[in-house]
Amino acid sequence: MKKTAYIGCLGMIGIISTEFGIIGILPQLAAHYAITIDKAGVLLSAFALVIALTGPFMTLLSSGFDRRKIMLLAISLFLITGIVSSLSPPFWLLMVVRVLPAFLQPVYIATAIAAAVEKGEKQHENQLMGIVMGGIAIAMVTTVPIATYLAGIFSWQASFVVQAVVSGIALLGILKALPPMPVREKKSYGSQLQILKKPTFLLSVAMNFFMIAAWFSTYSYFAEYLGKEKQMDTGMISIMLFLFGVMGVISNGVAGKMLGWSIPGTTAIFLLGTLAVPMALQYSGGGTTGIIIIVAFWGFMYAPCFLNASAYMISAAPDALEFANSLATSFGNLGVAVGTAVGGWIIAEYSTGLIPWAGMGFGILSLLMIGTRSLLEQRAVRLQQVTI
Template sequence: MNRIKYVAALGIFGIITTEFGVIGILPQIAQHYQIGMDHAGWLLSGFALVIALFGPWITLAAARFDRKKMMVLTLSLFIISNVLSALAPPFGLLLLARVLPAFLHPLYFSAAIYAAVTNAPEKEKHSATAVIFGGVSIATVLGVPVTSYLASVFTWQTAFAAFGLVNIIAMTAVILFIPPMQAKQEATVGTQMGLFKNRVFLLQAITTSLMIAGMFAVYGYFAEFMEKINYLNGVQISKMLMLFGVLGVVGNWVAGRLLSKSLVATLAFFLLMLSLIYTLLYFINGYTIYTVLLTALWGFIHTGCFLIGQSWISSAAKGAEEFANSLGVAFTNLGIALGTTIGGWVIINFGIQYTVWASIVLVGAALVLTGIRLLNTSSAK
């Protein structure tokens, strides 16, 4: 039974690597198609926007079906997407191939958590969920920098082929090791849809979206930022991404420990640290020890925010946790789409160095909403 959560996490690694791996190769793609970074950025923001708009409803509609079949179907679409992308089709077709599997992205995420928790002993259910989120962390550690490295040594098409191979391995593992899991509808559709009438849930979901948007206004263009502002080459960028990811795993672990003590204090602390990091990013440039240390701190804080955001959303969804997991993924990706779109606009109109100020504004808005949530809680007492 213990291996089920790891197999499910392997699939998470595959789909998150496919989603975020493009961050490390956007400059090469933009150069290949002779397009601006704002247009190339749609390979990330378009993917995220589809998840945000369609993912929860597809997850809700598929609630009656066998979770194993849904996981296999999702990974199949990711494989097809990566094969098509590796062929370097016209940009419009590349964008279509990219967004194709995004429709089922939250479906796999929700099913993976369900598989891990359902097949774990009661006392191990929280740790099983942590393993699933560990797939996100490992994708950041290995997937994104390895993608950048492959593109710098070979071609960006090679990176998409690597994505496809990872998803083939994940799908094979799901077929072999995860048992059939017919869903048991524990919450009614009315209960789940009632989340949209819950003001606390909406406030916390919007806060999470703004935080993620602030993160991706800069991080979505990490490779371009490091190349233009810090003068790094492809191999150096992949090393920085690796450092970013390794510290991110540590940050994810620390965030989990802090969350057990105080969710809101952890959220506020990470938001303040993000604002500080983005401010320093504006003033520190070139390939120096300060850049390396700041990138390490950035990765530490950045990755922990995913777990914090998901926990912040789920904490306001009692009785509809599974649908909330899907909505959490949707609001996170809405933030990714918003952040990368704003970041692309700033790059075209002002220059990539000013994306940090867009991030500061968005993170600041999230911090204000966190304060409003605290005030409401205090007044209710």
């Protein structure tokens, strides 16, 4: 059902605007609250850590509830976050309202994807999932750079106003366009937890974690890196975020089609960006044209990471779609938290210019997980052939 998928995508734009819209204003927040950039980065990593620690449990607990109600509740929390954050609260309150919607973010994503693919044909599953997850790329090309641009013209509070407006539109979209979606057949907790016994699924979890950590060890400090290492001002950084997002929209569509060809192959191809981008950034110099090309390539290779992670994990657990999706979101956000923390530590202890190399290290580990899972699956096929 494409209509349901597009509504899910709209909500995803609101969610990503809140989670990642803060990336472009971290330097301003650090200055306003008189804290270091790595401490400001906790606003991103804490959000991700809450998702990582609670996502699977929240998804299991909510698996029997009407999907429309779950989506409405989740987006309502994101709306509240945007409103309160725009009022310049004390740092502790900003942190509290930041992490509250994180409890329901993986629930929303898993629910929206399950609702989208429920009535669709099997061969269109990845495309429907791609529509929902496409909200990530769309947010990168619209709300995230717009929020950063307005923050540069007015103040960082404007970024949160944008987030609140987007969440409000998503809330209205769900209210007006989606009918009630009760769960007709609730799977037992035990049947869903069985996937945790599968080595191939656990390797997929590890791949997801390392892949997202690879990208976010640098991307979390996108504004800081371009400002310090490439001497770009806020206006130019917002343009770079826009370019990053445009390439992401394109690559998300490309990845959705490629996944139908080969899920592990597609995931590995886009992972190669974690090896190429650090080298390109290191040796690009300060020329604007070179940086534009690198940022375009960076956005193209980065954008499908969440879609690829979900597809890769679901392919190892097709009978527990929602739970597998929630684990993909949780471990992906654990990767966001760890990648952001590692990047912040490198900036604090060494230099901003070194953070892309941490991404390369995580990327290599992720590729090793894909290779190991492929070997296990090939061995299982051979054993099955011998048995027959």
